[in-house]
Amino acid sequence: MKSHNHSSPIIQQFFRYVIIGLINTGLDFGIYTALTRGFEFWKKHYLWANAIAFLIVVTWSFFWNKYWTFNNHERKHLAQYMKFVFTTLIGISIAEGVLYMGVEIFSLHDLVSKIIAAPFVVFWNFFNYRIWVFHSQ
Numbered sequence: 828m829k830s831h832n833h834s835s836p837i838i839q840q841f842f843r844y845v846i847i848g849l850i851n852t853g854l855d856f857g858i859y860t861a862l863t864r865g866f867e868f869w870k871k872h873y874l875w876a877n878a879i880a881f882l883i884v885v886t887w888s889f890f891w892n893k894y895w896t897f898n899n900h901e902r903k904h905l906a907q908y909m910k911f912v913f914t915t916l917i918g919i920s921i922a923e924g925v926l927y928m929g930v931e932i933f934s935l936h937d938l939v940s941k942i943i944a945a946p947f948v949v950f951w952n953f954f955n956y957r958i959w960v961f962h963s964q
Contacts (some may be wrong), residue, residue, distance in 0.1 A: 855880050
């Protein structure tokens with residue numbers, strides 16, 4: 828009987844995914860805040876600043892998840908990136924839907940609704956990145 832002294836690959840992947848997600852959140856807020864608080868133009872055009880922060884962070888996240896989380900070295904970068912962005916956009920749509928329902932239908936505080944939405948998005952993204960985007964076992 829073999830003994831395993833290492834954690835299961837999916838647990839290790841999920842742990843790495845969470846670390847990247849936490850860094851993503853910091854980067855997103857940092858880039859957005861730097862743009863909107865450091866430049867009058869971006870303060871007025873905060874939605875564009877948010878989009879720029881999102882694009883930078885989703886691209887950063889793609890490479891870190893591809894190589895570190897899922898240890899994927901396939902050269903299908905563009906196809907995988909498109910799947911990654913598509914999955915992420917669906918994740919954002921899930922978050923928006925849960926946020927809307929929580930606030931408008933169930934009269935919850937918006938931050939409570941965001942907290943409720945988070946696990947749905949985390950698991951949606953993780954399993955779609957793992958199975959569909961990077962074909963990780």
